[in-house]
Amino acid sequence: MQNVLVVKLSAIGDVIHALPVSYAIKETYPEARLTWVVEPPAYNILQGNPYIDELIVFEKKKFKSLGGFLANYGPFCDKLRQHKYDAALDLQGLFKSAAIAWSSKAALKLGTCNMRELSDKVSSPVIGAHANGHIVERYLDVARALGCRVDKVVFPVVISADDAKLARSYLYVAGCKGDIPYVVLAVGANWPNKRWPVKYFARLSDWIYSRGLLPVIVGGGALDEQLAEDISRLAEIPPVNMVGKTNLKQLAYVMREAKAVVGGDTGPVHLAAGMGTPTVMFMGPTDANRNGPYGQLENAVEVPRECRYCWKRACPKGLDCLAKIMPEMIEEKLARYLR
Structure with a gap:
């Protein structure tokens, strides 16, 4: 596993719940490059995370009009595709995150157990052992499906x-x-x-x-x-x-x-x-x-x-x-x- 993409855009609480996925991926694949796509409100909480190599900010408001989409889609995809991803994990499970996962051209695309807005047509839903459990464990089930061991659950928050x-x-x-x-x-x-x-x-x-x-x-x-x-x-x-x-x-x-x-x-x-x-x-x-x-x-x-x-x-x-x-x-x- 050389390059992994995580798509978890918002809200702040949801991004916090997904933090242990970054630790689990790097613990299992320490040489892998981990890229995370996030929206501006939750960007700050991911800054300095030692288990994330690159943060890509998705500014949804720029894509709402046809003109904005045409102007911003190309540059965003260019940044997204700087690396060839072995896997993309769509932890959002919505149309916008599915579009990002699809645009990444990742070889393997996995999602959570409760995908919506046809996102399950792009990423394969992971129905893991914790499908009816806490949302943190549901996200970690996606990491487990990638082959990650989860020996402990760590929320990496770096305070300077x-x-x-x-x-x-x-x-x-x-x-x-x-x-x-x-x-x-x-x-x-x-x-x-x-x-x-x-x-x-x-x-x-x-x-x-x-x-x-x-x-x-x-x-x-x-x-x-x-x-x-x-x-x-x-x-x-x-x-x-x-x-x-x-x-x-x-x-x-x-x-x-x-x-x-x-x-x-x-x-x-x-x-x-x-x-x-x-x-x-x-x-x-x-x-x-x-x-x-x-x-x-x-x-x-x-x-x-x-x-x-x-x-x-x-x-x-x-x-x-x-x-x-x-x-x-x-x-x-x-x-x-x-x-």
Whole structure:
């Protein structure tokens, strides 16, 4: 195996789940050249990965118009085909990733067990031993089909000294001074029904303060900024606000150094779990068996509703999905790590 292409474009959480594939390939084929195609939002988390030789950025927005496609397809393919691939692994399983796998002209094209949008017509779906298990293991089944041994599961996230230094300075400026331990609260999520009520975050924040630790809110974008403001307004003591202060690598440092991380089924929370930080995840529309905190499924708190696991972005019943997960349920999971 001389050249391997991995196509995993987005979202950030999905790219994080696929990270162990890079380690598995290089452990089995250390001389192989590994190229990874990714979209811009998740690019940063792959930078510096010692098991990836080349990153190719796919900017989907440039291909949306006919003129954009005609202008960009040729240069993209030229870059993609600089190497003759022995295998392409389509871990996205969508039309756009299938088009990239097909354009690579790889001799062998493999995909995951749940291919969509006719991507299974380009890459052969791998129905492995973990087809009904965690998504990390489903991705690794594709690597196993390539002949990779998976002796251990490693999430390669390289945090530079500069990013660590900047993250520490951002924490200090935001209010984390001295050696007081802290708990990260990841308050945002792309799906509305993956967001925990702000009043519960406020109560949890006060509980964390009562245990002698600092609650630190993280996130990005205008919505998360508003959520942080609402939580601060409802809490007895405003938590430390780090929303929008870091890039992904700096955020990784913040979470790696935390006593624990709390949040929903989102990229930053999966990043924390991958790095081994104690991670408590509240879940409603998605299930822990597939998407829970990897290696820590006992820390998943699933909503006590019969309609959970609906995989809907917004509740068709108009319910506040996660409102039945009370702060005390999260505190019970956290308590063991905060002693």
